[in-house]
Every structure is written in C-alpha cells, then in structure tokens.
Amino acid sequence: MGKLVRFSVSIDEGLINAFDALSQDMGYTNRSEAIRDAMRHRMVRREWEAGDEVAGVIMLLYDHHRAGLSETLTEIQHHALDEIISTTHVHVDADNCLEFVAVRGESHAIERLADRLISLKGVKHGALTGTSTGKRIV
Amino acid sequence: MGKLVRFSVSIDEGLINAFDALSQDMGYTNRSEAIRDAMRHRMVRREWEAGDEVAGVIMLLYDHHRAGLSETLTEIQHHALDEIISTTHVHVDADNCLEFVAVRGESHAIERLADRLISLKGVKHGALTGTSTGKRIV
C-alpha cells in the first residue's frame, strides 16, 4: 500500500444510487471499494492486451484414463518452468480431473502455453483466466 | 440528467496514477468520466443478468445467396415486433451481408430471439451485444 490520495467525483444522483444498490447486492460494504474494483477491473484487461507481465490460472478438465495424457501434461509443464508457479489437482469423480496451473509471465507467452495445454487430446475443456501481478494495481 | 452529487473517494496514489494513464490512452480527457464509465459498465452486465428491460444489437453475417434465408430472417423478425426497433443492412461484398438488428425488451426474450436468428442455416456468424435502455444508467 502506498500513499492514499483523496479526490472528489461528481456523479448524477440516479447513477450513484443505482451503483450503490448494485454494489450492496454484490456484497460491497463500502462505496469507495466498489469504485476502486470497477477501476481495477478495467486495468487488468489492458495489462493483458499490452503484453505486460501478468499472472493468472490455466484451468484444465480432463479424463485421467486417457492414455499418455497425464505424462504429456507434466512434460509440457516442466518445459515452462519460467511461467508456471504451481499446479493444483482436484479429483472430480472416478474419471474427471480438474487441474489449476498458476502462471506468471509475459501475457502472450502465457496465452501460447494455455493454447498448448487446452488443445491436447483428452483435455475436455480449458480456460485461461487473467489477473495482474498486483504491482501496478494497488 | 438529474441532480449532480459530489463525493470523495480515497485511492492509493499508485492506483490512481495507473488508472489515469490507462484512461488517457483510451481517449478520456476527464478522470470523473472514466470512473463513471467503469461504474456503468458493471451495471449494464447486471441489468442483463437480472432479466430487466434492456437494449442491444443482434449482429448477423450471412451469405444472401443461401436459398430462403433472407425470407426466413424477415419472417422471424416480423414475429418479434415487440423486441425489434429497426434493422440495418450492409453489403460487405458480392456474397456477404451484415445485418444489425436493434432490439429492446426483457433480456431473456432478446437472448432467445438472438439464438433463433444466429442458429439459422446460412448465418455464418452472429452475436448479441447488450446495453442498457439508459433509464437507470444516467
């Protein structure tokens, strides 16, 4: 946390009332925090578009009975040590696994890694979700 | 435009600097306007999820040589007069047409109408983009 600055915003009464109602509905107890989150949300998207250093998670749903898949997943991840922080594995049922690969690095390199993992035969569904490293987004 | 209210927000110095840089990059000349837009963006998404009265556009890319397609598109639209405001047609090249159907109504009814148009044989690509009617979002 750096230095706090305070500034004022002028907003139409109808807009701020509607925003407050929505924020409360989403669980916010504080208007400033809801506004800061709306601002940060926009900034994360831009960090990804700009090719900045970012963080995120690659989620993979797969059937672990598929021959060779677990080995290939492990092999690819071991060649991406620079980007991968850790991997969590969850057993969904007798067949299905969920794997969450925490990643960090240049946004386009992470997108390529995600493409490569998601396109493997046996991976039923996958998605990359991006966030920030939090350095610029305080 | 209703009554303007003015309130203050406290924000970490690093966050507001990063937000100002992004806003300038996006063309904003005014910090308050960038903040209001980030707030409104969030509210539009919720209006759609809540099944409120909303507005939007259904975009359709299709090949007008496909037999019967233009007639079917027209026929479906004439049975959705309550939701459809107007339709704009653009000739992309000798084969491809773009159609923009301006819509207004309950969000889930509009989603069903979009599904129906987009799923037609000959429609190559389609998308529904939502906005607000602007009543609650000032």
Next chain:
Amino acid sequence: MGKLVRFSVSIDEGLINAFDALSQDMGYTNRSEAIRDAMRHRMVRREWEAGDEVAGVIMLLYDHHRAGLSETLTEIQHHALDEIISTTHVHVDADNCLEFVAVRGESHAIERLADRLISLKGVKHGALTGTSTGKRIV
C-alpha cells in the same frame, strides 16, 4: 459458397447426445450447421487477435441533450470514413439514443476508433462487437 467437402468425425456418444440437445434448444434444426457454427465462432475471435481485416459494430448509448456530443460524434466519424460503413440511430426515449456504427477494417484500428467514441463524455455505455468480413469464413 465454394466446393463442399465431406469428412467424418468420431465422437463419444454421450458428447454428441448432449450437443444435439443443446443445439435443438438453441434453435438448430441441423447438426452439421451447429458444428460449423461452433467452428466459425472460434475463427472470428482469432481474426480479431491477428489484426486481420474484420467487420463489426460499435454500439453507443448516449444522452443527446449533452451539449456538443452529437457534433463530436459526427466529427470523429467523418474522420474515420475508411472504417465506417454506415450509422443507424435509434431514439430510445426522450433522452436516450442508441447509435450503431457498422465498421470494417484492420482490427486494431477499429478497436482504437471504438475506444475514442466510447470514452466521450455523455456516452453512457458503449461496446464493440466483432465479426468477420466473411471472406475466409465460409
């Protein structure tokens, strides 16, 4: 429409049954068309990421009482004649207007144009929705 080719796909019985049920629910009367649409959907996203020539619509919701806004919107659009095909204007109520700007051009140029229009003071909400020109996506 070019030459049709026919090829076979092998799919788990459970997957194709679930996909057929979803397709029917979305209004598809034909499995091949539902599969082609799922394929095209993926390709449109890539055309945009790759900076290809694309098409789309910029949707703007604004209050026409805002001094100078209509003029600025018109002015910017007249300086983007290469990208803008046509503009449709819809009166939502006494205050709110919806404008749909049909665009075509290099994807990143269109994104910058959309940013510039959406960031204007008085534009309450805006969104860019992308599609293809239909040349590569048959």
Next chain:
Amino acid sequence: MGKLVRFSVSIDEGLINAFDALSQDMGYTNRSEAIRDAMRHRMVRREWEAGDEVAGVIMLLYDHHRAGLSETLTEIQHHALDEIISTTHVHVDADNCLEFVAVRGESHAIERLADRLISLKGVKHGALTGTSTGKRIV
C-alpha cells in the same frame, strides 16, 4: 469414455481449410479433437446459464498486509464447505498473494460465493472461471 460414434459432416472447402490452419496454430494435431473442443466450449457456457451442477475456480489477488482480510477469506470459505474443494495460495511478491479456490456446485450459488469473496476490501482483483464437472461433457 463411452461408446464412440462416427458421423460425417459436410463443410465448405474454404471453411475447413481455414479451421485446420487455426487449429494447427493453436497446437491441435488432430482435426476431430479441434472440432470436439469447439463443441464442448459451447456446452460449458450453457451448463452455467442453466444453473446446472458445474465446477470452476475463483481467483483472488490481494494484499495480505490488509488487516483482517486473510481471516475473513478463511471465515467465508469455511461457511461454503459444500462448494469449495480446495484452496491454493501463491506468494507473488512481498505484498501480493494469489489464491485459487477450486469450486463445485450449482452455478448460481458459486456465482454468489465469488461475488462475496471478490467484493472484500483488500481483494484487488478477482474472477470466476467456469468449467463443467465433465459428467455430461465427455
């Protein structure tokens, strides 16, 4: 894996060539797998909209120096034992933490849990990413 069925699809030559090029670029070595993935992608979105039993990950970026935040995060998670499978914690730098909460349950309950966690003061950015439990999506 259930029984495999084989069926044929007819597709315009230009479309299948463009799709093959994209698939190769994304790392697919097999056309059928690229087509199955495009189909599954669509189905996951519908499971979420329909309120089915789904799975996913809630990603949270936060500053662990924020007083009381870690305790509140833990407290909320302990009251959502039905939905939460496991939590992975990653140290991004001296200040920033990334937490990945693996979840499973009815889609709208998971959305509410995500809202509640993301709206906490000190959580800088958060996102919910949905996938399937893999039961219907083979």
